[in-house]
Amino acid sequence: MKRFKDISVGSKLTLGFGLALLCTVTVGVFGVAQLRSLNKVTSEITGIWLPQVQIVDEMKRNLAEHQLYATLRMRTEDSQQMADIDKEMARESEEMLQDRRAYRRSAGSPAEQELFDQFVNLWTAYQDSLSSIIPLLDTAERTKAANEFEAVSLPTVAAAAQRLDGLLALTNQRSTAAAAMADRTYTIAQRLVWAAIAFAAVCLGVLVAWIRHNVSKPILAVSEAMHRLTRGEHRSTLVALRKDRRDEVGILFSAFSGYRASLERSIALARDAELERQNLAAAAANMPVGLCMFDAGRRLVFCNQAYADFYRLPEALTHPGSRWADLMRFRIAAGLYVGQDPDRYLEELSATIDRAERVVSLVELRDGRTIDLIHQPLPGGGWLATHHDVTDLRRSEARISHMARxxxxxxxxxxxxxxxxxxxxxxxxxxxxxxxxxxxxxxxxxxxxxxxxxxxxxxxxxxxxxxxxxxxxxxxxxxxxxxxxxxxxxxxxxxxxxxxxxxxxxxxxxxxxxxxxxxxxxxxxxxxxxxxxxxxxxxxxxxxxxxxxxxxxxxxxxxxxxxxxxxDMDARMQARRFLELDLRDALGRQQFEIYYQPLLNLESGKVSCFEALLRWHHPTRGIVSPSEFISLAEEIGLIVPIGEWVIKQACLDAASWPEGIRVAVNLSPTQFRNARLLSTIVAALDASGLPANRLELEITETVLLANTQATLAMLQQIHLLGVHIAMDDFGTGYSSLSYLRSFPFDKIKIDQSFVKDAEDIDSSVAIIRAVTSLGNSLGMQTTAEGIETAEQLERVRKEGCTEAQGFLFSRPLPAREIPAMLERTRAVVAGDISEPAPETTGERKKERVSAGRLDKSASARA
Ligand SMILES: Nc1nc2c(ncn2[C@@H]2O[C@@H]3COP(=O)(O)O[C@H]4[C@@H](O)[C@H](n5cnc6c(=O)[nH]c(N)nc65)O[C@@H]4COP(=O)(O)O[C@H]3[C@H]2O)c(=O)[nH]1
Missing domain, CATH: 3.30.70.270 (Reverse transcriptase/Diguanylate cyclase domain)
Structure with a gap:
């Protein structure tokens, strides 16, 4: 059901008027009814009661006059007078008759009727008495007539008059009651009229108050709010207004709210647009790109600071309305134009503007700057031009282009x-x-x-x-x-x-x-x-x-x-690639084996150490020398896992050898740089049970090239375990004697090339001598590598070497050959053997490659 406040104002007014009208009509109808009955009473009074009273009064007068004439008739004797009186009496009788008839027509209540009837009877009796008395007057019986008149006629007249008085009293009584009733009816009607007036007044008052409160006030409030909106105070405009109405005022409110919301939106949009405009203006003003806009009349609409700065324009020329031709002439006069013919230049520019085409060009200024110019015609005529100083950009591009190449x-x-x-x-x-x-x-x-x-x-x-x-x-x-x-x-x-x-x-x-x-x-x-x-x-x-x-x-x-x-190099490279593929699988397929070569202690004449030398049993190529695959393993990063396997296996093998014989393991520089090296060594010693002092690690000078604290710290840590450290291939690399002082090596291994050359080249002998003497003074063993003959052995012994290694004692052989190698070495020391051990099956002539741990070519000495 609709709430009252939701009913429209028009409907409410109609309803109000309807109610008021209904009440007024009701009161009016009632009042009219009262007036009608008043009218009826008044009619009765005027139409019935007053005539009756008049008739009764008339009858009373007729009766009295008739009685008077009758009395006179009794006394007169004049015949003329008698005739006149008779005439008058007849007239009176006639009038009485008329009155009686009139009265009878307006007969009243039964009591009145009864009184009237009694009166008529008495009148008739009076008339009858007179009729009998009057003829007596002309006779002698005048006295009798007089007596009879007094005895019969007069009392009858008196009784008749009495009846008339009674009738008059009754008539008066009824007319008085009617008057009282009329008076009452008039009072009621009067009150009703007043009540209707009062009700109408109240209704009008209520209506006015309601209209004032519910229509005028909101309309005023909306008007006020509209004024405030107009003044820009659109925030608190309709706070006081009820917004839950659904009638015309509610519609007005919501229309106003909608208008205000739309106004707010418009204001917000306008604010945003203004902000955007300001931002754009600020951006345009501050952008590093020169910006200018000209209208169809070639007059400046806008230019930013960068544009003015580019061409060092005076302020007067930057104002809107400045002529394009003046600006151009200024730029030419300021020496910013590079060409030879300024007039022609201007003509060309002018033609470009006339063609209204977009033009992108690079303009070189006389001062060396390069401007990237974009000329963009505008729809309504005129054009927008951007001037971008691309001097740095071009230099950067040149630089980038240089850098790219x-x-x-x-x-x-x-x-x-x-x-x-x-x-x-x-x-x-x-x-x-x-x-x-x-x-x-x-x-x-x-x-x-x-x-x-x-x-x-x-x-x-x-x-x-x-x-x-x-x-x-x-x-x-x-x-x-x-x-x-x-x-x-x-x-x-x-x-x-x-x-x-x-x-x-x-x-x-x-x-x-x-x-x-x-x-x-x-x-x-x-x-x-x-x-x-x-x-x-x-x-x-x-x-x-x-x-x-x-x-x-x-x-x-x-x-x-x-x-x-x-x-044929291509084919060899192919072969190398295949070798690489095979090497990646070799460890997993357990294709590696360690060969050992003895080192003889020249003082004791006993084997002091076996050097671990790795061999790869290639499934198709047979035994592959480390000189072929160690450098490759270095290159492809496999040397670390392979080297770890060698350390572990060598320790395990050496643990079963006679006491006092060490095992020497080669370490490549890459292995040495690996942080896991120390833990690998410790784990290998633990796993095998080999005492640390029976393990020897051979490193080359390249490990010490960096000579960094980290390198030395790692060496120290390994040394502290008790592991021996040997400087291998000494003399082939950088051969800096200072390396020997940087770390307390246990052994220096003199490269075999010096031993080989020792017979012919004096400098080699000198080097061997110098190294052994240095080793002695530093408390280091000196091992001569590559001893193949008894002479070489004798020479190095003479030069002070403490250890010797070479084919004379044994070629590198599998671990199971250790006893045989020990036997052969004893034979060599005893002088029973003076020839190098024969090449074993599958062993190839070693290639001297110069990578990783194989860096010991003779050429390196040069
Ligand atoms: N002509 C001649 N040669 C002799 C004589 N006595 C010993 N040799 C050879 O000289 C090399 C000595 O090892 P190296 O200088 O450490 O030189 C080693 C070492 O640098 C490297 N190498 C071998 N095994 C490993 C390893 O497990 N790890 C690393 N990183 N390098 C290894 O490969 C190099 C070559 O090893 P091998 O081919 O076994 O070659 C061995 C050995 O067979 C001799 O009297 N005459």
Whole structure:
């Protein structure tokens, strides 16, 4: 059901008026009824009672006059008078008759009727008495007549008059009652009218009050709120108003609320738009891009500060309305225009504006700046132009372009520019029917330098290498760095292969000279692989690949040298890749075995140690020498797990040997840098039960290259366990005697190349002597490697070596051959054997490769 407040104001007013009307009509109808009965009473009074009273009064007068005439008639004797009186009496009688008839027509109540009837009877009796008396007057019986008149007529008249009085009294009584009733009816009617007036007044009052409260006031409030809205006070406008009404006022409220909400939205939108406009204006004003807008009349609409600053415009020219032509003339006059013909320039610009086309152009200013100009025509005429100072950007682009094509460290061309230059060189070669040599080179042991001395030293070294290379090559040649220590030289105009070898040797010599890199003295050498176009290839990729293979060969064949590409190298590289795949599975397939070679203590004449030398039983190739796979294992990161296996297995084997015989295990630099090394050694000793002092670790000088605190700390920790540390291959690497002082080695192993040369080369003998004397003074054992003959043994013994190792005593053999090796060594010491042990089955001639623990080529001494 609808709530009252939800009924519309119109309906409420209609309802109110209806109710008021109903009440008023009811009261009015009642009042009219009262007035009607009043009218009836009044009619009765005037129409009935008053005439009756008049009739009765008339009858009373007629009766009295008739009685008077009758009395006179009794007394007169004059005949004339008698006749007149008779006439009058007849008239009176006639009038009486008329009155009686009139009265009878308006007969009243039964009591009145009865009285009237009594009166009529008495009148009739009176008339009758007179009728009998009057004739007596003319006779002598006048006295009798008089008596009779007094005795009968007069009392009858009196009685009749009495009846008339009674009748009059009754009539008066009824008319008085009717008057009283009329009076009452009038009072009621009057009260009803007043009540109706009062009710109408109250209704009107209530209506007015209601309208004031419920219509006028809200309308006023809405009007006031509208005024406040107009004044901008739109926040608290309708707080006092009821908003739950559903009538016209409610609709007005909600319309107002809707209007206010929409106004608020509009205001918010306008505020946002204004904020946006301000932001845009601020952005436009502060953006680093010069911005200007001209109208169709070529007058300035807007320009920002950057635009004014770009062209150093005076303030007067930056105001809206400034003419485009003035601005341009100012810019030309200020010397910012580069061309020769300013007028023509202006004409061209003007034509561009007329064409209303979007134009993007780069404008070079006389002061060196470059402006990126975008001219954008606007729909209504005019145009918007952005002026972007791209000077720095262009420089950056040039720099980025340089960086994209040059190596960041050395500033040499990188792979991208190398490829471009290679293509140019090959194209030129094709035109001139000449040759181009690709010299691929890298540094020998650069990785070791990097790993041990740190990257800053490595970087400094590479920079110096780049500088030296640039000095060597001709201007039209290209030196590029392809990554790491990988360089390539494109040598143009090669007539003969010797031109390439000359350059290669120059490179090797230049790069092998000592360096001071980041404060460290470093010596490296370089290897070079040469491929020559068009014989070895006609595109850069092929030539590079072939040059790399030649480089690999140069490194494999001793480093610090150069090699030309040969067609079969590809096949060898393939073989190496297969070897790598096999090596990855070798440990899991238990294809490794440790061979041992005895070391003889020259003072006691007994075997003091066996060196553990790893062998790989390859399923198809037979026994593979470590010189073939250790460097590969280093490269592919397998040396750590393989080395751990060797330490564990060697300790286990040695634990079963006679007391006092140690086992020596080779450690590659990579293994030594592994943090797990110490725990591996401890675990191997624990597992085998081998005393720590029966384990010897052989490290090369490269481990000590870095000579960092971490390296020395690791050595100390291993040494503290009781493990012996030997410096292996001494003399082949950097041969810095200072390394011997940096750590208390237990043993120095003099490389076998010195032993071999000792017979012919005095310097080798001198070196052996110097090392043994140094070892003696530092309390270190000195072991001569590679003893193959009794003479060599005698020589090293004479030079003071304390230990000897070589084929004379035994070749490296499996662990099960230990007793046989001990037997043979005793025979050698006793002088029963003076020839080197024969080569065993499957053992191949060892290749001297210079990587990892195999770094002991004779060439390294050079
Ligand atoms: N011509 C000649 N050679 C002799 C003579 N006496 C010993 N040799 C050879 O000289 C090498 C001595 O080992 P190395 O200098 O530590 O040189 C080792 C060592 O640096 C490395 N190597 C061997 N086993 C391992 C290993 O388990 N771990 C690591 N990291 N390197 C190993 O491989 C190198 C080569 O090992 P092998 O081929 O076994 O070669 C052995 C041995 O067979 C001799 O009188 N004449």
């Amino acid at each position: 040059h190596d960041g460290l050395t500033d040499l061309p990188n792979r991208i520019l190398f490829r471009e230059r290679a293509e140019d060189a090959l194209a030129e070669m094709a035109r001139r029917d000449g040759k181009v040599a690709f010299l691929c080179l890298d540094l020998d042991h650069f990785k070791t330098v990097n790993d041990t001395l740190g990257h800053p030293v490595g970087d400094a070294l590479l920079k110096e290498v780049a500088a030296r290379l640039k000095q060597i090559v001709r201007e039209d040649d290209t030196v590029a760095r392809l990554g790491g220590d990988e360089f390539v030289i494109i040598q143009n105009g090669v007539d003969q292969p010797v031109d390439a070898t000359t350059l290669a040797q120059l490179v090797i010599d230049a790069l092998s000279a000592p360096y001071i890199a980041d404060g460290h003295g470093v010596t490296v050498s370089a290897s070079v692989g040469i491929s020559i176009a068009p014989d070895d290839g006609t595109n850069a990729d092929q030539l590079l690949k072939n040059g790399d293979m030649a480089l690999y060969r140069a490194k494999a064949e001793g480093r610090r040298t150069y090699r030309f590409f040969e067609p």
